[in-house]
Amino acid sequence: MRKLNLNFFYKNLIIVFMVTCLPMAIIAASNYFIGVKQIEAEVKRNHRLQLDEIYQSMEKQLSQLEIIGNQWVFNPVFNQELLEGDLRQKPNTTRELFVSLRILKESNPLIGNAVLYLNKEQLLVSDEEGIYTITDEAVKRTFQDLQRGKSSLMWWNEPISPLKYKNNVNAALVHKVLGAGEEPLGTIILYLDKSQIDDFLYPLNPDGEGVAYILRQDGDWITKGRNQGAKAVDLDEAVRSEVIDRKLEVGDFIFNRKGISYSVTVGALSRNEWKYVVATPLSKLTSPVILVSKLGLVFSLIGLAVAVILSWLASRRIYRPVKHLVGLFKDTVGIPSTSDKSDEFQFIAGRWRKLIDESHQLETKLEQNRQSLKEGFLLQLVQGHLYFFTEMELKEKMTFHGWKASDKIFAILLVRMDRFAHNKGKFNEGDEQLATFAAANITQEVLQSSRQDAEVINFHDLSLAVIFAFPAERPREQVKSDLFHFSSELIQMLTQYTTMRITVGVGKLVDDPRDIHKSLEETRAALQFRDLDKNEEILDMDDLLPRQTIQVNYPFNLENAIIQSMKMGLRDEAVRELGHFAEQIKHNHSREMQFQQGMLQLLGSIIHELLRSGVYSSVMQSGNLYEQLSGIKDQDEMLGWLRFTIIEPYIEELSETRETILEQIVSKVTEAIQVDFHTSISLESYADQHGVTSYNLSKAFKQYTGTNFIDYLTITRLEKAKELLSGTDLKINTIAEKVGYQPTYFIRIFKKVEGITPGRYRETMRT
Structure with missing residues (x-):
C-alpha cells in the first residue's frame, strides 16, 4: 500500500513538472516573440478599460444620488x-x-x-x-x-x-x-464626502507615483485625491496646468516632466461637467511586462524544483473532498464530539445515517399531516359544508387529495354497529370509539384487498361511512352488485371481529360530488327501517326510497342555498337566493295559499337548521313566527318579513358571536403555543381542536396577532432557543430538539432569522 502511494506521487511529480515548467517557458518565449510594444498597447488598453469602469461607477453613483434626492x-x-x-x-x-x-x-x-x-x-x-x-x-x-x-x-x-x-x-x-x-x-x-470620491480615484493611483483628481469646468479643484505629499503636489499642479493649457479637452496625451513620461487621460462626467484627470508613468505600465519576460525562463527553472515539492504536497489534495464533507456536516448537523474527530469517515457515515433518519421522520410527519387534511376534507364533504363549490372545483379538490374524480359516479355506504352482545364480545359499554376505530381499520383492509377506489370516514360513534368512486361508463346495475358484494364481505368481517350487530345502508348513486352529503343524510335516516330481529342486514336506498316519477315543485336547492348563505354570514347572497326562491314558488304555484304554504315551509326549514347552530336566540324571542308569517297576505311583505325579521338579525348576531369566538380561540392558541412549542403542532390541529376551519383560524390569527401562524411559532421557538443558548451548556442538537426542530433545519432557520449560527450566537452572548 505504501509503494502504491509512492507510485501515485511519482506520477503526480511528472504532471506537476509539466504543468509548472512548460507553460511558463512558453509564456516567456511568447513575450519575446510578440514584442514589448504590442504588450504595452494591450496594457494601455486595459488601463483605459479600468478608467471606463471607474467612470461608469462614478456616473452610476452620481445618478443614484440624484434619484435619492428626487425621491426625498x-x-x-x-x-x-x-x-x-x-x-x-x-x-x-x-x-x-x-x-x-x-x-x-x-x-x-x-x-x-x-x-x-x-x-x-x-x-x-x-x-x-x-x-x-x-x-x-x-x-x-x-x-x-x-x-x-x-x-x-x-x-x-x-x-x-x-x-x-x-x-x-x-x-x-x-x-x-x-x-x-x-x-x-x-x-x-x-x-x-471627499473621502468617498477619493475612494473612486485611489485604484487609479494607489502608490502615489502618478496623479488622479477631479477638476471643475473652470480648472479649479474638486478633490486632489489621497496622495498629498510635496512631490505629489508639484506633479498635481504641473499636470493641472498642462490640462488647463489644453482647455480641459477630453482625450489622452503624453506629458514629460523631469525625464519621466506620463500617460495622461482627461475625461468628463456628463452630469456635472467635472473633469477627471489621471496621469500614470509609462514605465509603470511597461515594467511588469519586461520583468515578466525576463524572469519567465528563470521561473520555469525554479518551477522544476517547486514541482518536486508540489508532487509530495499533492497527496493532501486526496483528502480535500473528505475535509469538505466534514465541514459541510459540521455546519449543517452540529459540532462533532471528540470521538467523531478521531475518524472522519466514521463521522461522515454517522452523520449521513442521522440525516437519513431525520428525512424519514419528516416524510412520516408530512404523510400524517396530509392524511389529516384529507380526513378533514372528507368530513366537510359528507357534512355538506362544501356546497358553494362548483362541481368542477370540488372535483379538483378531490384530485388534489388523491382521487381521480373526473368521469366518475359516487356511492356511499353507511355502516352502523350497535347492541353489544351482553358483554361477551371484545368490546364493552364505553368502548364506542375503540370499536369504531377497529371497524374503520377492518374496512380499510377489505378495501385494499378488493382494490376499490374508496375512502373510509370514521364518525367515532359506532358508525362509519365509505365513499366509492366508480367509472361513469360502468352500468349502474354492475355498480350496485359490487356494492352489495363488498357490503356482504364487510359485514362478515366486522361480525366475526366485533360480535356486534351490523347494518349497512347502500346510498343512491350520484353524479355530482356536491350531492354526496344528501345521499348520506337519506341513508342515515333510512336506517330506522332496519329489522330489529336481524343481526346482519343490508338496506338499499333505491328500494326504500324509489325514484319519484312525479315532479316535485318545491325548490329544495334554493332553500338549501338560502340556509347555507345564512350560516356562512353572506347577507347579500341570502337575500338574492330568497328572491329566486320566491320567483320559483310563484312560477310553480300561482295561488296565494300555495305561495304562503311554500314560504311557511321555508321558514320551518330555516328555523330547524338555525336552531342547530345555537346562535338563533334573539330572533326566537319575537313571538310566534309561524303566526306572524301566516297573517301576511302580500307576497312582497312576506319577503320583507323574512329578510328583516329572520335573515338579517341572524347574520348580525352570527357575525358578532363569530368575531368574539375567533378572538378567544386565537388567545387560547397563542397560550397553547407557549406551552406546546417543542412538540409537532400545526395550524390544522388547533383548528380541529377548536372546531373551526384552518382558513378562518389563519385569517383570525393574522388579524389579532399581526403575524401569521408559522412566523409566530418560529419566533417563539427561536426565543426559547436563545434563552437555552445563553443560559445553559446544552448541545446545539439537544436545544434543537427541545424547541421542536430537527438539528439540521434548526441551524438553517436560526441563521436565516438571526443572521448568525447558534454556535456563534452563544459565543457572542457569553463574550
Whole structure:
C-alpha cells in the first residue's frame, strides 16, 4: 500500500513538472516573440478599460444620488407645515426632520452631510448641528439666488454654508423642495464626502507615483485625491496646468516632466461637467511586462524544483473532498464530539445515517399531516359544508387529495354497529370509539384487498361511512352488485371481529360530488327501517326510497342555498337566493295559499337548521313566527318579513358571536403555543381542536396577532432557543430538539432569522 502511494506521487511529480515548467517557458518565449510594444498597447488598453469602469461607477453613483434626492424631496416630512410657526418650538417635527436628514445622509456613501434650507425663516437644518439662522447678508443672497434657480435639481460647485460643519469638497447636489404654492419652500443640499470620491480615484493611483483628481469646468479643484505629499503636489499642479493649457479637452496625451513620461487621460462626467484627470508613468505600465519576460525562463527553472515539492504536497489534495464533507456536516448537523474527530469517515457515515433518519421522520410527519387534511376534507364533504363549490372545483379538490374524480359516479355506504352482545364480545359499554376505530381499520383492509377506489370516514360513534368512486361508463346495475358484494364481505368481517350487530345502508348513486352529503343524510335516516330481529342486514336506498316519477315543485336547492348563505354570514347572497326562491314558488304555484304554504315551509326549514347552530336566540324571542308569517297576505311583505325579521338579525348576531369566538380561540392558541412549542403542532390541529376551519383560524390569527401562524411559532421557538443558548451548556442538537426542530433545519432557520449560527450566537452572548 505504501509503494502504491509512492507510485501515485511519482506520477503526480511528472504532471506537476509539466504543468509548472512548460507553460511558463512558453509564456516567456511568447513575450519575446510578440514584442514589448504590442504588450504595452494591450496594457494601455486595459488601463483605459479600468478608467471606463471607474467612470461608469462614478456616473452610476452620481445618478443614484440624484434619484435619492428626487425621491426625498417628496417625503411627507418636508411639507408646508415647516414654515408655520417657530420650528424650534415643534420638538416632534424637529426630531422627525433630524431623523429624515440622518437617514438621507446615510442612504448613499457619497453624501457627507444633508442640510435643509428653509427660505422663509432663513434657516439651515442639520442633524449634526441642529437649526441655524443665517444672519450674514451675503450668505442669505447666495442661498436665495440658489432658491430662484430655474432647475429643481442642480450641481453646486461652490457651496457656502455658515455651519461649523466643514465640507472637505466644494461640491454639493441641490434639490428644491416644492411647497403648497408655486414657490419652493426650501432646498435640500447634499454635500459630497471627499473621502468617498477619493475612494473612486485611489485604484487609479494607489502608490502615489502618478496623479488622479477631479477638476471643475473652470480648472479649479474638486478633490486632489489621497496622495498629498510635496512631490505629489508639484506633479498635481504641473499636470493641472498642462490640462488647463489644453482647455480641459477630453482625450489622452503624453506629458514629460523631469525625464519621466506620463500617460495622461482627461475625461468628463456628463452630469456635472467635472473633469477627471489621471496621469500614470509609462514605465509603470511597461515594467511588469519586461520583468515578466525576463524572469519567465528563470521561473520555469525554479518551477522544476517547486514541482518536486508540489508532487509530495499533492497527496493532501486526496483528502480535500473528505475535509469538505466534514465541514459541510459540521455546519449543517452540529459540532462533532471528540470521538467523531478521531475518524472522519466514521463521522461522515454517522452523520449521513442521522440525516437519513431525520428525512424519514419528516416524510412520516408530512404523510400524517396530509392524511389529516384529507380526513378533514372528507368530513366537510359528507357534512355538506362544501356546497358553494362548483362541481368542477370540488372535483379538483378531490384530485388534489388523491382521487381521480373526473368521469366518475359516487356511492356511499353507511355502516352502523350497535347492541353489544351482553358483554361477551371484545368490546364493552364505553368502548364506542375503540370499536369504531377497529371497524374503520377492518374496512380499510377489505378495501385494499378488493382494490376499490374508496375512502373510509370514521364518525367515532359506532358508525362509519365509505365513499366509492366508480367509472361513469360502468352500468349502474354492475355498480350496485359490487356494492352489495363488498357490503356482504364487510359485514362478515366486522361480525366475526366485533360480535356486534351490523347494518349497512347502500346510498343512491350520484353524479355530482356536491350531492354526496344528501345521499348520506337519506341513508342515515333510512336506517330506522332496519329489522330489529336481524343481526346482519343490508338496506338499499333505491328500494326504500324509489325514484319519484312525479315532479316535485318545491325548490329544495334554493332553500338549501338560502340556509347555507345564512350560516356562512353572506347577507347579500341570502337575500338574492330568497328572491329566486320566491320567483320559483310563484312560477310553480300561482295561488296565494300555495305561495304562503311554500314560504311557511321555508321558514320551518330555516328555523330547524338555525336552531342547530345555537346562535338563533334573539330572533326566537319575537313571538310566534309561524303566526306572524301566516297573517301576511302580500307576497312582497312576506319577503320583507323574512329578510328583516329572520335573515338579517341572524347574520348580525352570527357575525358578532363569530368575531368574539375567533378572538378567544386565537388567545387560547397563542397560550397553547407557549406551552406546546417543542412538540409537532400545526395550524390544522388547533383548528380541529377548536372546531373551526384552518382558513378562518389563519385569517383570525393574522388579524389579532399581526403575524401569521408559522412566523409566530418560529419566533417563539427561536426565543426559547436563545434563552437555552445563553443560559445553559446544552448541545446545539439537544436545544434543537427541545424547541421542536430537527438539528439540521434548526441551524438553517436560526441563521436565516438571526443572521448568525447558534454556535456563534452563544459565543457572542457569553463574550
